[in-house]
Amino acid sequence: MSKASSELILNADGSIYHCNIRPEHLADIVITVGDPNRVERVSQHFDTIEHKASKREIVTHTGTYKGTRMTVISTGMGTDNIDIVFSELDALANIDLETGEVKSELRKLSFVRLGTSGALQADIPVDSYVIGSHGLGLDGLLHYYKGSEDVMMPEVEDAFIAHTNWSEKKTRPYLVEASESLMNKLVSNQTKQGITATACGFYGPQGRFLRLEPNPADINEYLTSFSHGDLRITNFEMETSAIYGLAKMMGHEALSLNAIVANRILGEFSKDPYTTVDNMIVYALDRLAL
Incomplete structure (x- = not known):
């Protein structure tokens, strides 16, 4: 069944609505960053850049790094933006934009x-x-997606809900595993691994207290003290769970690599976060190009 124009929205030049690129502009390796300014911090290392596009907070550069074709794209902050970007990139890969039909070979x-x-x-x-x-x-x-239970891990979710006495007024937490093949590429003695928790906001949902008190106020303590087998929660951010869930449901591979710029338990913040991020970018590019 072809998609209605209100569902699969294209710009006048045939590019997908928000990402503003066409299928030929999308590489098989896609690096996502939150900050639009970080796109150039990645693509400055490319050997060549074949295409650039931008619309709102979504900036895209496609080129090659050590001969490997890659796309780097900014998503902005939050899982709502991940929903937009990942849905549109999957459409570029797997829907014929002229007919609106899903391709027979994905x-x-x-x-x-x-x-x-x-x-x-x-x-x-x-x-x-x-x-x-x-x-x-x-x-x-x-x-919000049918079949999402198929990629979740209910046993660990139930243990987390019990550990935190999770409020029934809040959405049920879900857990999705990273891509094994990408883990094998990116893991080394320079990385640590664990569960990345994804919040729906930066302040209250991550336990930050300005004028409004978070509920629960001690959410970070609950996260830090949770374990299930050899799993523990290592860090907090705003995108990873949606990336893993949508990618797995669509049949793609996904991995999240984060530079730690703060330690919430110790109350510390990096003295040079930009250098840390730049070093992480080169580390990831080198391993993806192998």
């Missing part, structure tokens, strides 16, 4: 998020790199 993309995050364990220092072996969604996005 294309698999490899998504690698390069982000910043706060550590939730005292032994994870600022300026280190953390790979999310799993994404813990406190945001609710995946519950």
Whole structure:
């Protein structure tokens, strides 16, 4: 069944509505960053840049790094933006934009998020790199899609709900595993691994107290003290769970690599976060190009 024009929205030049690129502009390896300014911090290392596009907070550069074709795209902050960008990139890969029909042969993309995050364990220092072996969604996005239960891990979710006495007024947390193949590429003695928790906001949902008191006020303590088998929650941010869930449901690979710019338990912040992020970018590019 073809998609209605109100569902699959295109610009006048045939590009997809928000991302503003056409299928030929999309590489199989896609690096996602939150900050639009970080796109150039990644693409400055490319050998060549074949295409640039921008619309609102979504900036895209496609080129090659050491001969490997890659696209780097900014998503902005939050799982709502991930829903837009990942849905449109999957459409570019797997829907014929002229007919609106899903292609008979589906294309698999490899998504690698390069982000910043706060550590939730005292032994994870600022300026280190953390790979999310799993994404813990406190945001609710995946519950809006049929079949999302197929990619979730209910046993661990139930243990987390019991541990935190999770309020029934809030959306049910969900857990999705990272891509094994991308884990094998990116893991090294320079990285730490664990569950990356994804919040639906930066302040109250992550336990920050300005004028309004978070509920619960001690959410970080609950996250830090949770464990299930050899799993523990290592860090907190705003995108990973949606990336893992949508990618897995669509048949893509996804991994989230975060530079730790703050340690929420120790109350520390990196003295040079830009250098830490730049070093992480080169680390990821080198391993993706192998």
